[in-house]
Amino acid sequence: MEAVIGLLLMILGVSHGVETYCDGRQDGAQCYGALGGTVVLQLMDSASEIFKYQWLKKTTSILRGGKNRAVINLIADRSSFTPSDGTFRINDLSRTDGGEYTLMIFDSNGSKSEQRTLLLIIQAPVSSVLLVSECLSQGETRVSCSSEGGDSPQYSWTLDGHTLTDAQLLSGNNETNNITLKPDVSGQLVCSVRNHISGISTCGYMFIVCTLSNGMHISQSVSVSSNSQCIEPTSASTTITDTSVDHSLLIFGLRAAVMILFFIGSAVYFVWKKKKYKEAKGSAVPRKREHQENSVLMVEMRSSASEL
Structure with missing residues (x-):
């Protein structure tokens, strides 16, 4: 049933969730994300020329990489990092995503050249x-x-x-x-x-x-x-893309789509049933023999032989 509803939502062009953007390039930035939504965090201008960087939540390394280094993302199943513009996108936000994050940047000598923090706050949207x-x-x-x-x-x-x-x-x-x-x-x-x-x-x-x-x-x-x-x-501090829709319109569309699918299914079923009935009726009628006079002749010949 959930798969059917998901398909109908795609057909109707309906999607849910709130996407927010936050510039985290300033130390102490305060960012907001919607529960169940998406947040796009601007961590740096570009990571392509940074020798080494690491983004942590407390002591857990969420993201690390650098020039000529592979990007390692701890939550890659629901997030993505774009090195060319330094943005980190997190989808399907939960309460546990909230907290303080620290970005550390290292130079080619291995020395820490920059460090800044970012506070991410997760809020439930007003429904x-x-x-x-x-x-x-x-x-x-x-x-x-x-x-x-x-x-x-x-x-x-x-x-x-x-x-x-x-x-x-x-x-x-x-x-x-x-x-x-x-x-x-x-x-x-x-x-x-x-x-x-x-x-x-x-x-x-x-x-x-x-x-x-x-x-x-x-x-x-x-x-x-x-x-x-x-x-x-x-608000001016956070850019939000609201993709929610009127629930009454959604319900109406779903009901209409379900009714259409029901009628189509019913029509296909009755056509199939009628076809099967005709086939069954045709197989019950005995087929007529061709050249019935030949059959009668064979019987008469057998009768004559028995008299002899």
Whole structure:
């Protein structure tokens, strides 16, 4: 079943995962990779002319090589190193890939000419975000923004496309996930959640102001024009290629493909069944003898012989 789903994903042109890039040529660089995704680390300008280099995680040598030396990669099954541009690409990132790495470069005399460290942090991407609202007794609106799957989420709010201001808030601020809007504040409220490797927003939530009538609390009405999610632009410090797709579209495509395969399989089966039935029916009908008069003549000749 997994093979079939994988084939259908290729047919539909769907791929998953987040790819990040980080320049690690400065000592103490801090890089981020997405859990299950890919990170491209710029370790050096070029390794082609370096006499000897070694890249370690703590005391474990992950990568080593040099001029006129073979490149040895400890995790070659899911990574690759390009000496010409000094980039190291790691796929299928796991939590254990995170940590501090050290690059050491040696000259032709065997002396260490350069050393620098790089900190790689693995984060789970934000997968979904949800708004929940509640009317309070004085006409205020309490709104909560929750996210799933993301490490170290950061929140921000906009109202009708503009950053939410303190003048519109009774409590909370633009960087918290729980806020309370003042009475008579309404509009299209959007919560955005991001971390260093992903960003996502809610879309289409139109909040109508909570009101009071004759001292009785009237529930807030919420008009949802769309339940889709907007992908936010990435931060300047990390370049991200987000290849995720709308899950509803993926599910629809998979179901359609499965139905098409089912109907094709059913048609082939019934054609084969009909052909086998015709062959079986044909073999059950006795074949007619040709030249039946010759057969009768043979019988009559045998009868005459017996009388003699």
